[in-house]
Amino acid sequence: MEHYADEHNLGDAQDLADVASYISNLKPARTPGVGDGESVIRGAQVDARACASCHGVAAEGSNRKGYPQLAGQHYAYLLRQMHDAVDGRRPNFSREHVRLLARFERTDFVGIADYLSRISR
Numbered sequence: 785m786e787h788y789a790d791e792h793n794l795g796d797a798q799d800l801a802d803v804a805s806y807i808s809n810l811k812p813a814r815t816p817g818v819g820d821g822e823s824v825i826r827g828a829q830v831d832a833r834a835c836a837s838c839h840g841v842a843a844e845g846s847n848r849k850g851y852p853q854l855a856g857q858h859y860a861y862l863l864r865q866m867h868d869a870v871d872g873r874r875p876n877f878s879r880e881h882v883r884l885l886a887r888f889e890r891t892d893f894v895g896i897a898d899y900l901s902r903i904s905r
Contacts, residue, residue: 791807817858819898823891830892834884843903855903862897 785793831843838851847852856860867875870885877885888896 817860818901819859819894821898823895824899824902825896826891827895830896831889832900836894843900853905854900856905857900859890859897859901862900863893866893866897 794803829841835843835854838849839845839854840851843853843855845851845855865874866885866888868874869882870888871881874882
């Protein structure tokens, strides 16, 4: 996208506004990133038990406390972030958080990612 939006291809501010207007009116080509739905109930249970006390009942997060919003995040992104935390590739996760995630089974990860991805922001 950067190549097509740089100053050499777009003559002025109106060209940029026209491109932005066009893109904002495009319909999504596919559904947002959610899982297959088979473990959503389990995900809701795990969220209520292990996540909601910090991230909020609606997974809305807390800016004041520094807890990110998880509601409406992309399914595959959530899965990757949780696995990366457990595998030590997310150094910004607290040790307590990593220990919590390390207790999850595969179906917990899949369920919670699917559940959270389906919550409207």
